[in-house]
Amino acid sequence: MLKLLLCILILFIHAVSACELKVGVREYPPYSHKDSEGTWSGIDIDIFNYLMAEIKCDKEYIEVSFGQGVQLLKDGKLDGLSQMSITQDRLKAIEFIGPIRSETLSLITSNEVIETITTFKNIAGLPYFFGKRKGTYIGEEFNELVRKNQVFASKFIEMDNANPRIDLVIKGRVVGFFDEQRFNKYMLDNSHKYINMKVQPLKINNGLVKNSKYSELKSIK
Template sequence: MERKVLGALCACILMLVVGIAGCTGTETPTTTDTGAKQTYIIGIDAEYPPYSYLDKDGNAIGFDVDSAKWIAEQQGFEVKFQPTAWDGIIPALQAGKIDMVYSGMTITDERKEKVNFSIPYWQVNQTVAIHNDTAVTMDNFYAGTLIVGAQRGTTGQIWVEENLIDSGKMPSENLKLYDSFPLVAADLQNKRIDAAIYDKPPMLDAIADKPAHIIGEIDTGEVYGIAIRKTDTELLETMNEGLTKLMADPYWEELKTTWDM
């Protein structure tokens, strides 16, 4: 028995000497066996300027994209960006198709049941926009008398459902849902809907070249965070550390200026 124990101990020592990690039971989180950096796939809404969208060549750009790249460089990993349908982005995360969602995602109690969130990095409110040729007001909106367009899966949809439909002010069929907000903006331009609801910065971008304007802002006090699988606690810690560094670095102010935040 002593010979077997001694033999196993010697074998383990030999494996450590020649660089085989089998006896240690540990892994380096940001490198692969070949020494290459770990690559994380980030799910984004590809039509969500200024946070995340695609340029004319199909490359991901935006405030969140640049933030993620900076954190990756500082924390020692690589990132790839995967455009994903917003209403399916959390299921994609849970299924392992992406490693995180870094694309202006509001932290909500419902979402926290499914994923973990990083520390908040941005605050935003909802806004309501109408066509320039119409004279409806926020009073009409709050009364539930308008046909309202929203992107499916967004907090704009959730706000209308919880505050207008569930209260009985607005019939559910008056809320029109779309796969992306550019489709909402197009229908607003063509007067197929009376109003649109969306986060303020992307709303401004979406209607900039259209005959539409914002008539009101809803003080929802939403905060954005990075969504990560509940099992990936080490990645969550890494991203929290990266966000803390970023928001304390002069580059944070540069980012806000670059993306007109």
């Protein structure tokens, strides 16, 4: 079955007065990756390149952390950003273009975790701490448990967007974290830092993103 992929193209609602757009990107293979010469490539980059060619606009890729990118987008200092889920708060200031794909998060942990984690409720009874990146949307069930279950909420340490979460696993501060499942698979296959990591059965499907219209982009079909 063909899956619509989660919208990665998010444009600040008051931007695009001139045909020169600033796009926030970060190291997030296979979606975006910078080579030794500073050239960006990946799935998201291909889509941005196509979009800019269609509307005949120049582009500038600006490397930012996820948290920086969200704030710069809201402030109108970026025109586009990749890898964001729709939330009601973001819809107040951000226009989503898509749908591009569905987002599925997977829980990745170190081999120190011998238990099998299939549900959020499993986590509350485990003697471990997990990382949560600031601003990451892990679904309504997760948010509801954080609000109502103090034991569950205490299992998560909020992480700085600027630092790779895997480094905190290596340092022993947490045993794992949630991330996009294709990213997790890519890192397991390609990064030596992930050699002692594994993917748990627990997955979170954040669903499909609806189409939305951006008034300056009517030429895009």
